[in-house]
Amino acid sequence: MTGEPTAGVQGLFAAVYGGAQDTVVQLLRAGVPAEATDEDGQSALYLAAVSDEPGVARLLLAAGADPDRASGEDGADLPLCGAACGGHTEVVRALLAGGAQPDRREAFGFTAVAWAVVQGFADTLEALLEHGADPDLPGPGGERPLVLAARRGSPAAVRALLRHGAGLHDEGAREAALAEALRWSALDVEHELRAGLRHAYGDGYGTVVRRIVADGSQSVLVELVRDDGTPVAGREQQTGHAAVATVLEAELAVATPYEELALRALRCGDPERDDWLESVAALWRRGDEETFQSVAAWCASDDPLRRAFAADALGRLGSAPAHGTQDANGDAGAGPFTARAVALLGELSRTAEEPEPACAAVRALGRCGDPSALPEILRHAGHPDGGVRRSVALALREVLAAAPGADGGAVRALVALSGDAWASVRAGAVPALAGVPADAAELREALAARLDDPDAGTAAWAAYGLAVRQDARAVDALARILAEEDPAGHARATALDAVRYVPDGEDRLRLESTLPRRSHA
Known part of the structure; x- marks a missing residue:
């Protein structure tokens, strides 16, 4: 037209x-x-x-x-x-x-x-x-997508491209991307963005910097603004270049020095971010005696963050192999380093004065999935730091999932933690309690007490645990969650999954026909 x-x-x-x-x-x-x-x-x-x-x-x-x-x-x-x-x-x-x-x-x-x-x-x-x-079709200026993703500092984008074969038939693409990731790893992203904007628009503006952590990576946004605060231009970039380098090194079979892997994690300083997680994963993939000894040595560091990184890596090295066996009780088989890892982590958890290494050691003990770690985990159930108590709840969940027949006071501790004053502790304890195979009045009462928890996810798991046990108190809570919570949220998904455990009949039909009353932005 x-x-x-x-x-x-x-x-x-x-x-x-x-x-x-x-x-x-x-x-x-x-x-x-x-x-x-x-x-x-x-x-x-x-x-x-x-x-x-x-x-x-x-x-x-x-x-x-x-x-x-x-x-x-x-x-x-x-x-x-x-x-x-x-x-x-x-x-x-x-x-x-x-x-x-x-x-x-x-x-x-x-x-x-x-x-x-x-x-x-x-x-x-x-x-x-x-x-x-x-995945290899060049973009503007003839640059490969893998190189663009490495420059962007997006580990998720790099992983997606590699999953779909980027660089397999494009000689030098992965090496070029690795070189770009290493180059940016040595730069200050904020400084580079600020310099690029000033080169393009001049020096007559102020700057505003924002940092956003999401999806395992931090993004830096730098904006030029006038005196009245009006934005003129901005540039944004992720900062996961170290993680990108680690991912690409694994693809290219490059043996990164142990100390460099540790430094990449420590520079990021956040166990939830990709720079940290990919370094831990790289150590786990090596899984040999030399790697274990290097990680174990870091447990004696004066730096609490390095000890936390060592604990995280030990937890992975001490976990059962990806395709491990099961014992006669159906429990997952131990990995080759499990016993030594549990001993080191137990000592680290006992001697840690700062919350960071204590949290990391307790979570790592859980990741080992070995019931022998339960006494060391339970030792911290009453820790004054809420983050450590949350780590206890999460660790108990992992051990009980790996070894369903274990207890050793774990259920009793989860009952106590399910009523913790910290919402994050309850959010870790209640799902673990819901998944315990045992059934006892004390356990049911602890779950019932959380049906009205301010956190919808915690309430949903409490209702799930009662539904599994055919406890009628789950029904009204499930109906409320199905009607009121975000249709795309985790709480409603948990409630929907729980409905299958409600006995056939009027209650089951009512729950199955319950629609959300409103959409969520």
Whole structure:
């Protein structure tokens, strides 16, 4: 269409922008073309793509909109690239299901994969790769996606590309990505972003820096602002370059020195982030005597964070092999380092004065999955630090899952921890208590006491534990959670899973037909 849009087209664009699917259906049925464009040459489908409206996109595709039709005055914008640039994964899936070609290029040589990588949207990247996008197709300037992901500092994006064969048939791609990750690992990301912005826009602006930790990585956002605080420009990048390097080294069979792996974790300083986790995983994959001895030596460090890292690594080395055997009681077989790891971790947990190594040692004892670790774990059940008590709850859950026949006071400790003043401790203890094979009045009463817990996830696990035990008190709690909690949340998912344990009858039918009363943003 050319010229001034008709009232029908204007109404369609307003409906697309507002996500009004019923109105979109009505206008399409009234004859407004699905291929309609506005005065700037933007298509309705492109607007749906960049506005994150997967339902509207599906309606337009079903009505005949071309998923590969370029949009804009110069025809430079593709719906798939627009969706990928914004991380709109469900729109990407809708467009691909509607026939969009995953490797088409738009202006400046960008592909949807390149957009997803440089913006750090690993879920979107995964969707594109699942639908056949080429993991090695160069992006702007001829750079490989793996190199772009390494520069971005996104371990999740790098893992996705490697899972789909990136670099297998592109000689030097993995080596180039590793070199880029190592180069950025030595740089201050905030300084580099700030310098890039000042080079592009000059020195006459202030800067605002924000740091966001999500999905195992920290992102740094640097913005230039005017004196009144108005943003001028910004750049954002993840900081998981050390983790990316560790992942790529594993793919290339590069034996990174033990001390370097430790330093990568310690520079990050957060056991929940990828830089730390990948270093631990690298040590676990080696799994030889030399590795064990190096890790054990770190237990004597004066640095509490290094001792925490040593504990984490010992927990992995002491865990049963991935395909371990089971003993006569159905318990998982021990790994080759289990006994020595449990002894070292027990000593570390007893002597740790700071919460960090104490938490790490207790969690690591649980990860070993060995019932012989129970006395050392239980020793800390009354620790004054809530983080340590939470570690006890999580560790007990892991030991009991690996060795269901074990107890040794674990259930009694979980009963006490399920009533802890700290919500995070209860959130660790109640799921563990729910999964205990035993059934006793004390256990049931502890679960029943948590049916109204302020944390919906904890309440859901309490109801689950009672439902498994055919306790009628679970029914009303399950009904409340199913009706009131986020339809896509963990609490409702746990409650739905629990319904199968409710005996057939009126209560079961009521629960199975309970719908959420409201959606959650």
